[in-house]
Each structure stands twice: as C-alpha cells, then as structure tokens.
C-alpha cells in the first residue's frame with residue numbers, strides 16, 4: 822500500500838494522525854501564480870483551524886472533498 826492511497830490520507834496538521842476527511846486547497850499569491858494550488862489534508866477537527874490559518878493571511882483558500890483534490894496539488 823502506498824501513502825497516496827486515499828484510505829491512508831492523514832491530516833496535515835502538525836502532530837495529528839487522524840484520517841483526513843477534507844482537503845484545504847490554497848495558494849500564496851506572493852509565491853504562486855494563478856494556476857498553482859497547494860493542498861493540505863484536514864481531519865474534521867483541524868479543517869476550520871487550517872482554513873482560518875490561511876484565510877487570516879489573506880490567501881485564497883477553499884475546502885473541498887477528498888475526491889476533489891486537484892491533480893496538480895501538494
């Protein structure tokens with residue numbers, strides 16, 4: 822089994838080992854061009870934490886389901 826298997830996806834929050842249930846898709850406009858997307862995986866508990874962390878910095882951020890992760894993300 823590889824770490825890219827959907828069943829093995831774990832939350833991106835530091836120290837969290839829970840299974841991801843959503844993806845936080847974001848971009849830093851100062852570093853990334855319009856088409857670039859970064860993806861953080863989030864468990865139910867950390868989904869708002871991760872989203873708020875990014876939105877407070879003024880980054881475009883969107884929460885999507887695990888089946889909607891952009892192919893070119895990460």
Ligand SMILES: [Zn+2]
Pocket residue numbers: 832833834837838839863864865866867
């Ligand atoms: Zn988590």
